[in-house]
Amino acid sequence: xxxxxxxxxxxxxxxxxxxxxxxxxxxxxxxxxxxxxxxxxxxxxxxxxxxxxxxxxxxxxxxxxxxxxxxxxxxxxxxxxxxxxxxxxxxxxxxxxxxxxxxxxxxxxxxxxxxxxxxxxxxxxxxxxxxxxxxxxxxxxxxxxxxxxxxxxxxxxxxxxxxxxxxxxxxxxxxxxxxxxxxxxxxxxxxxxxxxxxxxxxxxxxxxxxxxxxxxxxxxxxxxxxxxxxxxxxxxxxxxxxxxxxxxxxxxxxxxxxxxxxxxxxxxxxxxxxxxxxxxxxxxxxxxxxxxxxxxxxxxxxxxxxxxxxxxxxxxxxxxxxxxxxxxxxxxxxxxxxxxxxxxxxxxxxxxxxxxxxxxxxxxxxxxx
Numbered sequence: 499x500x501x502x503x504x505x506x507x508x509x510x511x512x513x514x515x516x517x518x519x520x521x522x523x524x525x526x527x528x529x530x531x532x533x534x535x536x537x538x539x540x541x542x543x544x545x546x547x548x549x550x551x552x553x554x555x556x557x558x559x560x561x562x563x564x565x566x567x568x569x570x571x572x573x574x575x576x577x578x579x580x581x582x583x584x585x586x587x588x589x590x591x592x593x594x595x596x597x598x599x600x601x602x603x604x605x606x607x608x609x610x611x612x613x614x615x616x617x618x619x620x621x622x623x624x625x626x627x628x629x630x631x632x633x634x635x636x637x638x639x640x641x642x643x644x645x646x647x648x649x650x651x652x653x654x655x656x657x658x659x660x661x662x663x664x665x666x667x668x669x670x671x672x673x674x675x676x677x678x679x680x681x682x683x684x685x686x687x688x689x690x691x692x693x694x695x696x697x698x699x700x701x702x703x704x705x706x707x708x709x710x711x712x713x714x715x716x717x718x719x720x721x722x723x724x725x726x727x728x729x730x731x732x733x734x735x736x737x738x739x740x741x742x743x744x745x746x747x748x749x750x751x752x753x754x755x756x757x758x759x760x761x762x763x764x765x766x767x768x769x770x771x772x773x774x775x776x777x778x779x780x781x782x783x784x785x786x787x788x789x790x791x792x793x794x795x796x797x798x799x800x801x802x803x804x805x806x807x808x809x810x811x812x813x814x815x816x817x818x819x820x821x822x823x824x825x826x827x828x829x830x831x832x833x834x835x836x837x838x839x840x841x842x843x844x845x846x847x848x849x850x851x852x853x854x855x856x857x858x859x860x861x862x863x864x865x866x867x
Contacts, residue, residue, distance in 0.1 A: 777858065
């Protein structure tokens with residue numbers, strides 16, 4: 499893209515009042531990976547594994563892959579990406595198989611500017627950088643909370659290429675102004691028969707109720723060979739029909755945005771040995787006459803909803819440790835009577851006798867869409 503073109507497009511964006519905060523996607527530069535940087539043997543179970551906000555979904559495939567947060571030096575302006583590497587091929591494919599990666603699940607209240615379901619519905623442009631080990635064709639799909647969807651294909655080569663896809667506004671359906679799912683931004687990387695029954699010309703490129711065979715028509719299969727790789731970074735979704743330069747945010751800003759959906763205390767290790775723990779909570783109220791002990795701590799940011807919480811005493815999930823009144827660390831392995839997780843805080847409640855005056859533990863809090 500020429501400098502003149504970049505300036506013209508930024509000018510157009512400025513006129514619409516959105517020079518900053520253009521990118522609806524969180525963690526598009528793939529910088530934040532709270533859960534870890536590598537996960538192997540993926541393909542049997544869907545879920546979040548490494549880079550925040552990226553959720554690989556699988557159904558009935560024998561294919562397996564490794565997902566990593568990869569450091570890169572060959573794409574100026576970026577130093578991290580997501581890499582999928584096929585480790586077990588699947589060329590005997592059943593009708594219902596798929597590998598559909600949700601690149602971003604977006605809250606409805608963050609999408610009201612799309613004016614979806616009105617005569618003023620706005621176009622959106624999705625852009626990203628991709629490469630692979632060989633040429634391939636995949637599909638990018640937007641699907642709303644009412645299962646209305648629109649798909650567009652994109653090509654991958656052995657060099658980094660910026661893909662730009664503009665999707666029409668949808669004058670039907672609505673996106674509720676809440677913290678629930680508004681739109682899923684997804685990549686189809688493997689699909690046969692039920693979702694890929696036609697050729698590329700059959701792809702559903704207009705908003706409609708999600709069908710089957712037209713959602714990923716004409717794509718190649720990521721699981722066709724153990725040589726297959728897929729790299730992606732610089733993911734952006736913005737209002738309008740022009741792709742502006744990728745909007746970089748600071749690491750701290752991206753981390754805080756990701757922590758709305760998931761937070762893990764730094765030393766959380768499920769089932770590991772050791773007695774250390776990051777979270778140390780002390781009385782927020784005087785111990786009751788009946789020896790009930792309450793302690794409260796706060797999350798770094800308010801989470802999207804009351805999270806699912808897992809505590810760990812440094813060795814075992816579901817357990818916590820105690821501090822004694824003398825300041826020493828008591829034994830691990832205590833069963834809390836109640837652990838409550840609200841959007842902004844965690845409360846531990848336990849019947850405790852003697853000199854106990856606080857708790858220690860690690861935890862992870864999950865509020866993903």
